[in-house]
Amino acid sequence: MELAKKEEHVRKPDWLKIKLNTNENYTGLKKMMRENNLHTVCEEAKCPNIHECWAVRRTATFMILGSVCTRACRFCAVKTGLPTELDLQEPERVADSVALMNLKHAVITAVARDDQKDGGAGVFAETVRAIRRKSPFTTIEVLPSDMGGNYDNLKTLMDTRPDILNHNIETVRRLTPRVRARATYDRSLEFLRRAKEMQPDIPTKSSIMIGLGETKEEIIEVMDDLLANNVDIMAIGQYLQPSKKHLKVQKYYHPDEFAELKEIAMSKGFSHCEAGPLVRSSYHADEQVNEASKKRQAQA
Numbered sequence: 001m002e003l004a005k006k007e008e009h010v011r012k013p014d015w016l017k018i019k020l021n022t023n024e025n026y027t028g029l030k031k032m033m034r035e036n037n038l039h040t041v042c043e044e045a046k047c048p049n050i051h052e053c054w055a056v057r058r059t060a061t062f063m064i065l066g067s068v069c070t071r072a073c074r075f076c077a078v079k080t081g082l083p084t085e086l087d088l089q090e091p092e093r094v095a096d097s098v099a100l101m102n103l104k105h106a107v108i109t110a111v112a113r114d115d116q117k118d119g120g121a122g123v124f125a126e127t128v129r130a131i132r133r134k135s136p137f138t139t140i141e142v143l144p145s146d147m148g149g150n151y152d153n154l155k156t157l158m159d160t161r162p163d164i165l166n167h168n169i170e171t172v173r174r175l176t177p178r179v180r181a182r183a184t185y186d187r188s189l190e191f192l193r194r195a196k197e198m199q200p201d202i203p204t205k206s207s208i209m210i211g212l213g214e215t216k217e218e219i220i221e222v223m224d225d226l227l228a229n230n231v232d233i234m235a236i237g238q239y240l241q242p243s244k245k246h247l248k249v250q251k252y253y254h255p256d257e258f259a260e261l262k263e264i265a266m267s268k269g270f271s272h273c274e275a276g277p278l279v280r281s282s283y284h285a286d287e288q289v290n291e292a293s294k295k296r297q298a299q300a
Contacts, residue, residue, distance in 0.1 A: 013252050016238070016277050061107035061143070062094050064127055065120040069111035071181040074247045083115060086123055095130035098138055106131060107166075109143035114182065119147035121156040128160040139163040143281060146183050146191045154191065158198040164233070165195045166205040168281055169226065172218035179212060179247065193229040203232040203271070207281040209239035213250040223265050233272045234265050237279035253277065
């Protein structure tokens with residue numbers, strides 16, 4: 001019985017099979033990333049949607065501020081350790097790549113840089129400005145860490161007026177100390193609330209992974225907490241264990257369960273919710289900012 005129980009935890013269900021697509025969009029983008037010494041969370045975090053986003057939707061999530069994170073969260077595949085010095089030319093290289101690939105939507109995320117006084121906000125902001133200069137009709141989503149709860153740093157980023165501010169709460173309150181390193185549940189909520197206070201017309205967004213041992217009631221509590229802090233968009237996806245040293249999957253949710261959670265989220269008042277086994281923070285993010293893109297083109 002114990003063996004059967006253990007096997008159940010490690011075997012992925014059929015609905016988690018990933019469709020590969022290595023067309024010219026995919027291979028061209030991958031080649032460009034290497035030539036320009038750029039990193040993407042799509043690769044570093046082993047995202048299951050990389051083929052769909054790169055090959056079909058022409059969207060990408062750039063990971064700036066290096067490839068080494070100062071935090072060691074127990075769910076994340078990104079390398080941790082002592083980062084290198086900041087690359088001040090990185091914003092221009094990211095912007096050049098966005099323009100050359102004619103991306104519809106670019107997500108800019110970063111490793112946590114707790115070694116930097118500004119948490120990397122300066123480079124983050126300059127990356128947004130560089131993309132705006134070179135690709136004025138590309139929509140931009142920023143996905144920062146909590147920057148240590150320094151709200152001057154958040155203001156530096158929000159002053160660039162991204163199309164979406166995304167900060168992931170990652171898991172339910174009870175599991176946060178076990179899942180996340182240094183980050184806290186309440187600080188993430190405050191970070192999202194303050195972002196909305198700084199720029200009320202910019203949508204805010206947050207995501208959670210499920211399958212780590214949370215209950216349905218706890219997931220619904222996260223929805224209520226996000227809404228209470230004026231978050232507009234939510235994403236819910238299945239946690240997948242990136243390696244044996246990371247937290248184990250406690251449950252694989254069926255697509256029908258995700259559909260029910262999406263229905264609950266929408267009924268509670270979110271403007272948009274993505275929920276599904278392979279959903280990640282920026283999954284189908286381009287669809288969530290179509291209106292922002294149309295608005296900016298009308299003003300041009």
